[in-house]
Amino acid sequence: MDRNDPTLQDDERPDGGPVHGADDDGVDEAPRHGDRRGDEAKPAEIEHLDEDDRLTREFVEAVREAVHADDDDRVYQLVEPLHPADIADLIELVPAEERVGLGKAIAELMTGEVISELNEHVRDALFEQLSPDAVAQIAEQLETDDAVALIEDLDDADQRAVLAELDPEDRAAIEDALSFPEESAGRLMQRDLVAVPEHITVGNLIDYLRDNSDLTTEFWEVFVVDPAHRPVGACQLSWILRTPRHIPISDVMKRDQTLIPATMDQEEVALRFQKYALISAAVVDSAGRLIGQITADDIVHIIQEEASEDALLMSGAGEGDINQPIRESYTERVRWLIANLGTALIASLIIAAFGAAIEKLVALAVLMPVVASIGGNAGTQTMAVSVRALAMNQLTQSNTLRVLWREMRVAMLNGVTVAALIGGATAFIFEPMLGLVIATAVVINIITAGFAGVAVPVIFDRLDQDPAVASSVFVTMITDSMGFFAFLGLAVASGLVG
Structure with missing residues (x-):
């Protein structure tokens, strides 16, 4: 991390020339790895990137073979030409049990740039093998914001141990950043400026x-x-x-x-x-x-993280990281499946209430999933639009009713179109009255889905809860329940079943 007083004081009057990064003879000194590779070392003969700039399978396998053979020179020769982001990708692509050996072979290449590009789960696992002093040395290579991101993921004891090894100025900057809330500008900002x-x-x-x-x-x-x-x-x-x-x-x-x-x-x-x-x-x-x-x-990474986070939260997949420990993935996902099980029971109770009608007309059991599925998909579409609009500050208190009315009109048009198709097909295969019943039920359910797809995320947002987290569970419950109730209720009311 750069150490400077970024402000030009009132009494400073610079009058010198530019500072050059060169020796006395005027020749810039560039970093070299000649000590490790030797002047006669040949470049790796394997293509390391494909046409999509992804590491090739052959290259990854060659590195793994060299690691297994404890041929550190070969590993270094293969990896040295890579960009820091590609080195981070390579570390993530090899199995967890091989990462320590790979890291040992390319220790000289494990710069702050590489560390900052690593997936946080992979990085944490690697750092468990390092001493606090080694972690502190890596942190000092990074910009303040990257160093904060590195240290904030450690547990309290490891944080204190690493901070104790840092230069006092760096330690003060990082401790100041850690005093701000997580995922805030104070954690994200760089201290080095002019x-x-x-x-x-x-x-x-x-x-x-x-x-x-x-x-x-x-x-x-x-x-x-x-x-x-x-x-x-x-x-x-x-x-x-x-x-x-x-x-x-x-x-x-x-x-x-x-x-x-x-x-x-x-x-x-x-x-x-x-x-x-x-x-x-x-x-x-x-x-x-x-x-x-x-x-x-910095913002490019934030936009990517937030977009991925919202998409995963809507599906109930938690963090959704393939490097996340299995136990954490299980914990994050199973709670939403259990919640979904509870809401599904509501729809089951509605079906049970019409059990006698279903026994008399088997066609009802055949067509029920159609009504629920169409309503669920319509609700998911509207909910995705609403959650995105909330995240982009496009849906606010000043235009909520207008957006709700817009989505209701879209739902009406969709409902009539789909109802005409399913109603006509049902009338042809079964009977006209059943076609009219399912068409009406589809219109009702899609309109309900349009309303719920806006109302549920907005309610969560007004309650200061993330609308992407639980909206899908409740929207699905509403569309399933309304779909079954409207279809079966209309079937009974129309006299299709006695």
Whole structure:
């Protein structure tokens, strides 16, 4: 992690030249792995990526064979050309019992970039084999937000042990981040940024950036702050480079900013980035002081995580990670299956109440699943639209009734279309009255599904519960129950059964 005071103080007047990353002879020094591979080592002859940029089966098997043979040099030779993200994929693709041996062979390649790309379950399993000092050394290679993500998954005792091994400055930054709620902007933000006072000129700023080698090396904009360290504007690097040196930074900066409170949920942060097309944004504390920044590369991961999480929660599959321990997967999934069993009993009781009618007309038993299935699918469609709209802040209190009426109209059109098809087929195969009954029941159930598909997620959202978690169970219960009740009730009322 970079260590610097990101703010140019009022009395600083940089006047030096740029700092170059080269030796005295002007030749940049690049990282080398010659010590390990040797000058005569040949590149791996196996194609490691396919046309979809996925690791090939042949490559993975070659690595595994080298690990089994304890040929660390061969393993290193194969893996060294890979991008850090591909190395992380390789570690996840090999069986769990082989990961320690693989990690030992490529220890020099296990950089912070690789660790930050690892699946959290795989990473946790690997870290169980490492000492707190080793974990601390890895954490110090990472940006603050990645280090926080690494340490927050450890249990309390391991957290304390790792934090004790960290540099005091790094430890303070990580402990500060851990004080914010989980999945908040405070956990997500980077502490390394560039902030300057508004009275300096563009030339002062350029000299400051060149003269201070301790500044973070990756940033897209410079934040401008007042004496209380509250952000008052921001300047993109392109503006700075294209502006004459004598122009005050206050004349170039954009004063209208999107500020992110440190306690804001990461999903809401992602929505702001999407809505305002942000590349980076300042994070402020409760007093409005600048304490960090969030960049678009972090948000890409958040958007992917949140989208996957909502989809999995709607299915009751829990976290849905193939690397998750079996016991955790079982615990997360079985509770929703048990809940679904309870709601299914309600539909069974409705069927039992019409048992005599079903015995007299077997066609009712044949057609009941059709009514319930169509209603369930219609409810799932509407529920998916509603949950997405809630997640994207498109469905709010101001337009709930309008969205509900829209989905009801869609449901009416769908109901009439499907009812005409199933009603006509039933009338032809069985009898006209039964066709009319099932057509009416389908219309009623699809309209009910449209109502429930909006109302249930909205109710959960108003109760501050995640609408993606339990909506499917209740929508299915409502559509099944209404489908059976409408179909069997109409059959009795029409005189089809005595």
